[in-house]
Amino acid sequence: MSFIFLSQFILILNKLRLILYYTQIHILRHIKIYICTMKGLIFITICLFSGSIIAQNTENMTINDSRIDSLMSTQIKLNNSKRGVDGYRVQIHHNQSQSREESQKVRAQFSSDFPNLKTYLEFKSPYYKIQVGNFVNKLDAHKVQKEISRKYRGTYIVPATVPFEEVAN
Secondary structure, three states: HHHHHHHHHHHHHHHHHHHHHHHHHHHHHHHHHHHHHHHHHHHHHHHHHHHHHHOOOOOOOOOOOOHHHHHHHHHHHHHHHHEEEEEEEEEEEOOOOHHHHHHHHHHHHHHHHOOOOOOOEEEOEEEEHHHHEEEOHHHHHHHHHHHHHHOOOEEEEEEEEEEEEHHHO
C-alpha cells in the first residue's frame, strides 16, 4: 500500500515540478516582452528628442568671397580652352601599315554598320586611328563596345575629350 502511495506522490511531485517550470517560462516571457517594449519605448523617445536637437537652419547663406569668384573664373577658362569634358570613345581600328584611304574605307564600312555612332579618324604618327562615340562615363562606352565587338574584333575603350555639344545630347 505504501508503494502505491509513494508512486502517486512522486507523480504529483513531477506534475508540480512541470507546472512550476512552465510558470517560470511564462513569467520569463512576460519579463522579456516588457523589457523589449521598454527598450522600444526608450529608443522611440530618444529618436523623437534627437530630431529636435539635430534640426538644421534652413536659411540661405550668401558668401561673397573673392577667392571663390577667382576659382570659378579659372575653371571657366579651363573648360573653354579644353573645348569639352573628359570622357571615352571606343577605338575600332589602328594600323600603321595602312594608308589613309584604307582607314577611310574601314570608317565608311563602320558608319554603314552603325549609323547612329559618330566616327573620328585621327592620325598620330605612325598610326591612323578610328574612334567612335562620345561617352561621358565608362559604363556607357563599355556597353557600346560590347555591341561593336560582335562585328569588329580588337575594340577597346580609350580616354577622349567629348565636345560640349555632344554631352548635351
